[in-house]
Amino acid sequence: MSTGLLIQLAMVALIVVSAAAYLVRRAARAARDRDAACNCGCGTLRERR
Amino acid sequence: MKVWQGASASAGAYAPGRRTLRVALVGNSNTGKSTLFNALTGLRQHVANFPGTTVERVEGTYRSEDGGRVTVLDLPGCMSLTPGSPDEAIAVDALTGTMHDVGRPDVVVVVVNAQAPERGLFLVTQVADLGLPMVVVLNQVDAAERAGMRINIPELIHELGIVVIPTVATRRTGIEAVRRSLEHAAELTAPTLRWRTYQAAGGSGDDTAQRYAWVHDLVERAVTRPPARRTWSHRLDALVLHAVAGPLVFVAVMAVMFQAIFSWAQPVMDGMSALVNGAGALATRSLPEGPLRSLIGDGVIAGVGNVVVFVPQIALLFLFIGVLEDSGYMARAAFLMDRFMRRVGLPGKAFIPMLSGFACGVPAIMATRTIEDRSDRLATIMVIPLISCSARLPVYTLLVAASIPAITVAGVFELRGLTMLALYLLGTIAAFAVAALFRRVLLRAPVRPFLIELPAYHVPRPRALLISVWHRTSEFIKRAGTVILAFSVVLWALASYPRHTRSAGEAPAVAREQQLSQSVLGRVGHALEPAVRPLGYDWKLAISIAASFGARETFVSTMATLNGMATDDNNATSVALADRLRESRDARTGAMSFTPLVAVSLMVFYVFALMCSSTVAVTMREAGGGRAGAGWAALQFGYMLALAYGGAWLVYRVGQAMGFA
Numbered sequence: 244m245s246t247g248l249l250i251q252l253a254m255v256a257l258i259v260v261s262a263a264a265y266l267v268r269r270a271a272r273a274a275r276d277r278d279a280a281c282n283c284g285c286g287t288l289r290e291r292r
Numbered sequence: 293m294k295v296w297q298g299a300s301a302s303a304g305a306y307a308p309g310r311r312t313l314r315v316a317l318v319g320n321s322n323t324g325k326s327t328l329f330n331a332l333t334g335l336r337q338h339v340a341n342f343p344g345t346t347v348e349r350v351e352g353t354y355r356s357e358d359g360g361r362v363t364v365l366d367l368p369g370c371m372s373l374t375p376g377s378p379d380e381a382i383a384v385d386a387l388t389g390t391m392h393d394v395g396r397p398d399v400v401v402v403v404v405n406a407q408a409p410e411r412g413l414f415l416v417t418q419v420a421d422l423g424l425p426m427v428v429v430l431n432q433v434d435a436a437e438r439a440g441m442r443i444n445i446p447e448l449i450h451e452l453g454i455v456v457i458p459t460v461a462t463r464r465t466g467i468e469a470v471r472r473s474l475e476h477a478a479e480l481t482a483p484t485l486r487w488r489t490y491q492a493a494g495g496s497g498d499d500t501a502q503r504y505a506w507v508h509d510l511v512e513r514a515v516t517r518p519p520a521r522r523t524w525s526h527r528l529d530a531l532v533l534h535a536v537a538g539p540l541v542f543v544a545v546m547a548v549m550f551q552a553i554f555s556w557a558q559p560v561m562d563g564m565s566a567l568v569n570g571a572g573a574l575a576t577r578s579l580p581e582g583p584l585r586s587l588i589g590d591g592v593i594a595g596v597g598n599v600v601v602f603v604p605q606i607a608l609l610f611l612f613i614g615v616l617e618d619s620g621y622m623a624r625a626a627f628l629m630d631r632f633m634r635r636v637g638l639p640g641k642a643f644i645p646m647l648s649g650f651a652c653g654v655p656a657i658m659a660t661r662t663i664e665d666r667s668d669r670l671a672t673i674m675v676i677p678l679i680s681c682s683a684r685l686p687v688y689t690l691l692v693a694a695s696i697p698a699i700t701v702a703g704v705f706e707l708r709g710l711t712m713l714a715l716y717l718l719g720t721i722a723a724f725a726v727a728a729l730f731r732r733v734l735l736r737a738p739v740r741p742f743l744i745e746l747p748a749y750h751v752p753r754p755r756a757l758l759i760s761v762w763h764r765t766s767e768f769i770k771r772a773g774t775v776i777l778a779f780s781v782v783l784w785a786l787a788s789y790p791r792h793t794r795s796a797g798e799a800p801a802v803a804r805e806q807q808l809s810q811s812v813l814g815r816v817g818h819a820l821e822p823a824v825r826p827l828g829y830d831w832k833l834a835i836s837i838a839a840s841f842g843a844r845e846t847f848v849s850t851m852a853t854l855n856g857m858a859t860d861d862n863n864a865t866s867v868a869l870a871d872r873l874r875e876s877r878d879a880r881t882g883a884m885s886f887t888p889l890v891a892v893s894l895m896v897f898y899v900f901a902l903m904c905s906s907t908v909a910v911t912m913r914e915a916g917g918g919r920a921g922a923g924w925a926a927l928q929f930g931y932m933l934a935l936a937y938g939g940a941w942l943v944y945r946v947g948q949a950m951g952f953a
Contacts, residue, residue: 247580247582248582248583251580251582251583251584252583254584255583255584255587255785258587258781259587259781259782259784259785261778262777262778262779262781262782263778263782265774265778266775266778266779266782269774269775269778
């Protein structure tokens with residue numbers, strides 16, 4: 244396996260793991276705090292302090 | 293009878309620069325509290341020209357000229373301090389200091405509509421009983437002047453014993469005066485209403501009647517009205533509220549809206565498609581062959597790009613909803629629909645939340661707080677997600693573009709636009725039908741009479757429109773750049789691994805199909821396929837449907853990723869994606885896998901299915917929370933899924949029987 248391919252694979256792995264972690268974190272946050280669950284595109288529930 | 297408390301304990305406690313001054317904005321519905329709130333704080337809270345726009349308390353802070361912090365609390369509109377509905381209860385609790393996390397305000401600003409001062413002044417007499425320092429803001433004085441009214445403000449000040457400030461909050465007129473009066477809050481004392489003297493002198497009737505009698509006398513003296521004449525607002529109402537013409541106007545407005553969304557947005561969408569194409573081509577050119585190129589091209593650009601191309605359409609939908617809200621037509625539509633709503637067993641008040649459901653179900657469900665009766669409110673909450681929200685628009689557009697020919701009907705209407713209208717109508721009709729069923733089975737209660745204030749028409753203000761379109765659209769874009777992006781990346785990985793080793797002599801197209809089929813995603817899809825086979829769907833559609841249960845738009849990105857990877861060029865754009873879907877074939881049998889019948893069946897599925905975790909969460913909360921809330925949310929999810937599956941199955945079977953393959 245060439246070095247170029249290895250680097251690509253490492254970057255891909257990093258991106259995929261970060262994306263998955265982001266989704267898990269977001270789901271956990273939404274489950275914990277239902278007030279912040281609005282992610283529908285309306286912005287109504289967004290905190291405006 | 294409340295006890296007169298004299299000067300408030302909190303009056304005088306505020307010293308500039310030392311502590312936060314808490315100001316509460318109260319007033320009748322649709323007097324412009326949120327507009328005043330925005331003008332004071334510089335924030336951009338949603339405003340609209342119909343009663344019940346604000347159903348939650350919203351807080352904002354600004355610094356006064358002397359450096360003190362001023363926190364402004366925007367409260368839902370209320371008619372009196374005897375709460376009738378959950379949103380009014382919020383206002384009352386906030387003023388009386390019984391809300392658990394909000395202290396009693398230092399100053400109360402009562403916003404009174406200058407065009408109809410009686411009801412506002414009634415509220416003033418009640419707020420005065422709380423013994424808090426007050427400021428009365430007489431808003432919309434420009435409209436009152438245009439209507440020929442003359443208001444004697446010194447007389448009002450004299451009789452009320454409260455500062456009265458005339459304002460036009462939409463044009464920021466009088467805002468500085470309001471700020472200055474708040475800065476001198478320490479000098480404001482609790483009001484010395486003459487109504488007390490009136491009462492002491494033995495005014496007749498119960499408490500409410502006495503207050504109204506006093507207010508009536510005051511308005512007689514302080515306000516001069518021109519003789520009644522028909523304004524253009526009245527003339528317009530004669531048409532749009534007419535028993536026959538009214539519903540026709542309503543249908544025409546809706547038809548124009550959907551035509552426009554489908555055709556006007558097209559040039560901009562084409563431009564955005566070209567941009568996405570360009571980005572795809574750039575990625576392919578500049579990256580070496582390998583997994584990273586595939587991730588960027590097939591995962592990120594195909595997934596996110598295909599959702600982003602819908603931004604012009606979404607913005608146009610929000611623009612139309614904004615115009616309907618701000619012009620005053622929304623309240624007329626609610627009034628018009630009352631007779632029909634009554635027949636299905638819903639209160640007329642339910643119509644405004646249902647209309648705002650076209651934008652998004654979450655604020656629509658929140659907006660049901662204006663409905664007093666619990667059964668009425670629950671029935672409305674249960675059916676709101678059947679109204680097609682903006683997240684369904686990308687799915688509909690893709691399916692319509694992939695299956696309905698671009699032809700014109702009757703010389704004017706595009707068949708695709710009409711199909712969109714039909715999908716929206718299907719959802720709306722289903723909502724009414726299900727509501728009728730709920731009211732007859734689970735939530736029986738008599739329907740109450742409907743009273744709604746018809747606000748004066750006005751030309752929508754560009755600034756308010758732009759704010760609302762920007763807010764809602766930017767949230768959609770943000771979502772594409774975060775959740776959809778992360779989702780596309782993960783989906784790409786699941787579709788790319790484990791790798792399939794291409795055998796000698798295997799055609800590239802077959803190898804790609806094999807790769808997809810053997811990937812984690814492919815295996816899950818094949819496992820799910822039996823569940824959707826009766827609807828005529830293949831395993832790729834099974835994955836796309838399963839993926840969109842968190843959020844509907846992911847259907848588009850999933851289809852883009854799956855179909856982009858199954859073909860050799862990875863510059864999938866929305867339009868190209870529609871073509872690609874139309875031509876997709878089963879790799880094993882060579883048969884068309886995405887026939888028009890499958891597309892129509894899918895459309896019906898998406899009209900009915902509840903695929904939005906946010907809606908489930910908000911239903912749980914608004915239906916009472918805890919086990920009861922969870923029960924209602926589960927019922928909502930379950931009946932909608934059954935309706936979606938049943939409807940899609942019926943369309944597919946009937947279509948087959950009629951000879952459509």
